[in-house]
Amino acid sequence: MSSKRLLEQPRAGDSTREGCEPVTGKALKTNALLEAALTNSGKEISPNGHYYTSSRERHYIHKKFACGREEDEQSSGGVLKHGCPAHRLILNGFRLQDQTHMEALSPVRGPGEPGYHLPSPETPHLHTSSIIPVPHDRRPSGLADKEVMAATVLTTLSTSPLVLNPSCSASGAELAGKGWKESLSASYSSSTSGNWSWDASDQSVPSTPSPPLSNDAGKSFLLSSQSDDNIEETESTHFLFEDPIPRKRKNSMKVMFKCLWKNCEKVLSTSSGIQRHIRTVHLGRNGDSDYSDGEEDFYYSEIEVNMDTLSEGLSNLTPTSPTTSGPAPVFPVFPVLTCDASRSEPARMIHTPLSQSAPSALYHIRTDHAYQATTPVSIPSMPSDPPHSEDRISVSWQSPPVIYKALSGPMTQIRTVSIGEKRQPVNHTTVSKTHANTTSTAKPTTGTRKPRGEAKKCRKVYGMEKRDLWCTACRWKKACQRFTD
DNA sequence: ATTGCCGGGAA
């Protein structure tokens, strides 16, 4: 039983813990360092789940890259493309033959498989991918079509499942280390929701690093690029959220066309409209129609705007997050999950209920803040600083460990915690204290053992995941000093 | 099964 303790903690970090020193107060204290390390390295280790963030970012980056490359390829006449949604979307426009090809081929991919793959050999190329093609240099439509065809073929060929992960993660980490954000912004926006927000970036992105949502969430969009693939993804997401009626959302899907031009988030309801927009605004062609080589197709994507999704997502969140003031930050997670990038990871990553765990984790943290605010005792301050809480939050809810646990049992635990926290601040000093008094006097419990106070102790409040937040007494299995009775 | 923490021991 006792040895269990040790095991318990690893739980928080899960596999991560392996190879690390036993979980002790010290070990936990190293969190900060680890976190920092992760941020740079993109590792997945993390007791608190901070790492997850990085990993997710990694995915994100991958995706970005893939898409960016696409651009690059096109402009340079290169080939090769992956199942990047953007590509398919583009094809939606005029190049029906191509689309057909894609459709026919795409099924080859398993549902759980990544939507695209990054062949490792090309990793170096990634850096150049950020270059946006200059439209004016493009060739006439005839050639373009051929290119597309070739690209399509190659794409399918390169989509072999065997290729991906290693290179992907590697590149992602690499990016993370550097100013990947820059790269991202420079690169083309992919068709996924997440990307859009990033491209528009910096201007409207709230306080959270969580790329995906913030931006689009504000616009009430939850989109997914269509194609069966994506639909599946969407549904899987629902599954994760325990949505009882996954199919439901299809009903309220509206097809829109979004301009993919960098920093342009124009969304129009008609393809012709968006084409015109691109032609005139971005390609610098005047007049409406005359000269159209179909190039515009490459600069917009067809998206499905789901009116339900947003509300659904919110409804999912609200019930479980009593203390959460702003669900918005959480949202971004959904789009990210559905994007192809997330799939490029190994199966286990795919299954990781990011979405599921994310919310709970978030609450967790928030509640912590609440605690700090009301708690007389000053908390170590490492993991949760009220002022920058936002940052923390975004980071931590992506933590893998937490997520993992969420699947099985811990989920409930976490919720319990949040509830407790919510309540705690109020009665902690007053009510609970008096309570304790009355109860203690009433209790005949003699002797040695204390009755056991009513107040929740550090362990329960923070949970094993955040043991570093516990008071020392609790860490040492002594009577809690912070939440006394 | 989990939580709180006493008692005791190692460093």
Add this chain to the structure above:
DNA sequence: TTCCCGGCAAT
């Protein structure tokens, strides 16, 4: 002293 944990009672 500081830190950890076995183990037990309470929940």
